[in-house]
Amino acid sequence: MRKTLHSHRHAVTGPTQFVRTTSIGQEGTMLARPQSLHAVMSNAILRAVDTGTPSLRDIFSRQAMDRFEAGSTLFWEGDPAANVFEVVAGVFRIVRVLNDGRRVITGFIYAGELLGASLRDRYLYSAEAVTQVTVRRFGRNRFQEEISRQPELREQLFSRLSDELAAAQDQMVLLSRKNAEERVCNFLLLTARRVAQACPAMPIVELPMTRLDIADYLGLTIETVSRTMTKLTNRGVIAAASRHSVVIMKPVTLASLAGESYADPYAAPTDILGAA
Amino acid sequence: MRKTLHSHRHAVTGPTQFVRTTSIGQEGTMLARPQSLHAVMSNAILRAVDTGTPSLRDIFSRQAMDRFEAGSTLFWEGDPAANVFEVVAGVFRIVRVLNDGRRVITGFIYAGELLGASLRDRYLYSAEAVTQVTVRRFGRNRFQEEISRQPELREQLFSRLSDELAAAQDQMVLLSRKNAEERVCNFLLLTARRVAQACPAMPIVELPMTRLDIADYLGLTIETVSRTMTKLTNRGVIAAASRHSVVIMKPVTLASLAGESYADPYAAPTDILGAA
DNA sequence: CGACATGTTGATGCGTCTCAAACGCAGTGG
DNA sequence: CCACTGCGTTTGAGACGCATCAACATGTCG
Numbered sequence: 001m002r003k004t005l006h007s008h009r010h011a012v013t014g015p016t017q018f019v020r021t022t023s024i025g026q027e028g029t030m031l032a033r034p035q036s037l038h039a040v041m042s043n044a045i046l047r048a049v050d051t052g053t054p055s056l057r058d059i060f061s062r063q064a065m066d067r068f069e070a071g072s073t074l075f076w077e078g079d080p081a082a083n084v085f086e087v088v089a090g091v092f093r094i095v096r097v098l099n100d101g102r103r104v105i106t107g108f109i110y111a112g113e114l115l116g117a118s119l120r121d122r123y124l125y126s127a128e129a130v131t132q133v134t135v136r137r138f139g140r141n142r143f144q145e146e147i148s149r150q151p152e153l154r155e156q157l158f159s160r161l162s163d164e165l166a167a168a169q170d171q172m173v174l175l176s177r178k179n180a181e182e183r184v185c186n187f188l189l190l191t192a193r194r195v196a197q198a199c200p201a202m203p204i205v206e207l208p209m210t211r212l213d214i215a216d217y218l219g220l221t222i223e224t225v226s227r228t229m230t231k232l233t234n235r236g237v238i239a240a241a242s243r244h245s246v247v248i249m250k251p252v253t254l255a256s257l258a259g260e261s262y263a264d265p266y267a268a269p270t271d272i273l274g275a276a
Numbered sequence: 277m278r279k280t281l282h283s284h285r286h287a288v289t290g291p292t293q294f295v296r297t298t299s300i301g302q303e304g305t306m307l308a309r310p311q312s313l314h315a316v317m318s319n320a321i322l323r324a325v326d327t328g329t330p331s332l333r334d335i336f337s338r339q340a341m342d343r344f345e346a347g348s349t350l351f352w353e354g355d356p357a358a359n360v361f362e363v364v365a366g367v368f369r370i371v372r373v374l375n376d377g378r379r380v381i382t383g384f385i386y387a388g389e390l391l392g393a394s395l396r397d398r399y400l401y402s403a404e405a406v407t408q409v410t411v412r413r414f415g416r417n418r419f420q421e422e423i424s425r426q427p428e429l430r431e432q433l434f435s436r437l438s439d440e441l442a443a444a445q446d447q448m449v450l451l452s453r454k455n456a457e458e459r460v461c462n463f464l465l466l467t468a469r470r471v472a473q474a475c476p477a478m479p480i481v482e483l484p485m486t487r488l489d490i491a492d493y494l495g496l497t498i499e500t501v502s503r504t505m506t507k508l509t510n511r512g513v514i515a516a517a518s519r520h521s522v523v524i525m526k527p528v529t530l531a532s533l534a535g536e537s538y539a540d541p542y543a544a545p546t547d548i549l550g551a552a
Numbered sequence: 553c554g555a556c557a558t559g560t561t562g563a564t565g566c567g568t569c570t571c572a573a574a575c576g577c578a579g580t581g582g
Numbered sequence: 583c584c585a586c587t588g589c590g591t592t593t594g595a596g597a598c599g600c601a602t603c604a605a606c607a608t609g610t611c612g
Contacts, residue, residue, distance in 0.1 A: 096445065096449055098449065098453060098454075098535055098536075099535065099536065100535070102453045103453075104448065104449045104452045104453050106445050106448050106449070118437075118438045118441055118442075119434060119438060120438050120442070124441075124442050124445055125445065148427060148430070151424060154424070154430070158395060158437075161394075161434075161437050161438075161441065162394045162395060162396050162437075164441060165394055165400075165437065165440060165441055165444060166394075166396070166400050168441060168444035168445065168448065169372065169382050169400055169401065169444065171448055172380065172382050172444065172447055172448060172451060173372050173374065173380045173382070175448060175451035175452050175495065176380045176451050176492075176495035177374060177378045177379075177380050177495065178374075216452075219451065219452035219453065259374055259375065259376070260374075260375065
């Protein structure tokens with residue numbers, strides 16, 4: 001007999017709807033499809049910002065690319081951590097599930113970011129594709145060797161881990177003390193900054209994930225997420241561009257509603273989205 | 277006009293009651309008191325588990341020890357991250373504060389653990405002494421040099437960061453989807469495992485922090501924490517040994533009430549406290 | 553002893569969850 | 583072309599867990 005606060009009404013009931021065609025994250029052969037145009041472009045953009053010093057991305061650049069459909073699982077919580085992945089294109093969700101089925105999404109992983117780089121023996125979470133995704137795989141041992149061999153890479157990996165830790169702390173603050181409106185605003189704001197494909201004046205934010213994903217990320221229900229976004233729309237803070245993208249009409253208002261702490265490591269003060 | 281869900285009734289109103297005698301975390305001279313017996317013993321115990329390979333603790337072992345009273349702040353959120361600390365004795369709380377005063381404790385740091393090791397330019401949080409504490413300080417640059425020079429230390433630091441990340445994820449799950457009872461049980465269980473000074477049969481858990489600290493850590497109010505613990509006491513799951521320590525009467529029940537996920541990295545299956 | 557901080561217990565209110573129904577949209581097949 | 587279906591989303595009404603407000607108990611320190 002379990003809680004009343006959060007039921008598992010929306011809980012996953014087992015292995016999700018996708019078909020696990022390859023023994024992902026294990027030894028099995030992985031699909032190596034021809035690179036999609038999107039993937040190639042994404043990668044070109046990513047590489048363009050390199051400064052000349054060796055980058056973490058360089059050690060992935062020779063690896064074959066694997067593509068997976070939306071909904072497929074790259075690896076499961078508890079699996080032996082055999083690989084490190086670089087996301088070339090698409091978005092992943094990081095999922096953890098309680099023993100009675102309650103689902104928590106602890107983060108979303110975008111193109112250019114790493115998956116499974118914390119280098120523990122087993123994955124701490126499942127990684128599921130929100131969209132169609134393209135990844136590069138790197139064996140854990142080889143990855144570790146590269147890291148220990150090249151100080152610059154080590155530096156970068158450290159930096160990423162620190163970023164991840166900082167993000168985790170922010171999320172704890174959000175889940176611990178923020179109300180529904182602040183959570184949703186915070187999510188929209190960070191997502192907008194993250195993809196940063198927006199024009200500064202009136203940014204369009206793509207939200208590839210479902211409301212359920214957002215809810216499980218923000219510690220709310222889909223109904224509350226939906227209601228909150230409707231309220232924000234009615235107040236003119238945001239506007240629905242399509243089902244999976246919104247326009248931020250009042251970035252400053254949104255930021256103040258997000259109720260950020262004083263020292264926000266994600267703040268971009270020069271950007272309009274970073275204005276208080 | 278701000279939220280109703282969580283007021284800042286218990287919020288800190290400014291620099292806390294302690295007196296900041298030294299410019300902690302900056303360049304100022306730090307207090308170097310004679311080592312307390314407790315501190316020496318703690319350290320001896322910690323060193324005893326070393327295997328002969330160089331340990332992270334070794335590089336701290338030559339540093340002078342600094343002592344601070346309960347309530348004092350080692351460094352503040354947003355301060356330049358000038359130092360890395362090893363906690364020799366006592367307990368710290370990691371504090372973040374929202375712009376309207378709502379307080380969040382993202383973790384507690386016990387003897388033998390590191391503070392400020394994430395190596396970002398600025399501290400992401402304040403570190404406040406819960407009890408009287410003893411620390412060893414290490415300059416950030418020197419620390420970083422040592423790390424990059426010695427592969428074993430690097431390994432250990434990585435491992436600690438990964439542990440911290442894992443703990444952060446667990447906490448996100450807790451804050452996101454667990455009810456008051458599960459939160460409190462989870463906290464008691466992890467604290468019991470952490471200090472592990474308990475006799476397995478009927479472990480006594482020391483809780484040096486106040487109810488407010490616990491509440492701000494668990495995303496609850498002091499009243500709810502108090503009520504929950506009373507309820508657990510009435511059911512015979514725990515018993516109050518003193519105001520700041522409880523006896524776990526039914527470890528198995530407590531563990532099941534904690535509602536842990538399948539793959540719990542903190543589970544200690546061989547220990548009675550780890551039994552499902 | 554009084555002043556104060558911390559912790560407990562009780563009564564009430566509010567924000568979000570829960571349950572339920574309807575809507576919009578895409579895909580399918582007649 | 584349009585019913586039909588399935589899924590994600592929206593909207594509404596009511597329930598419930600925890601926050602809030604308040605009073606009191608306990609412990610500490612002067």
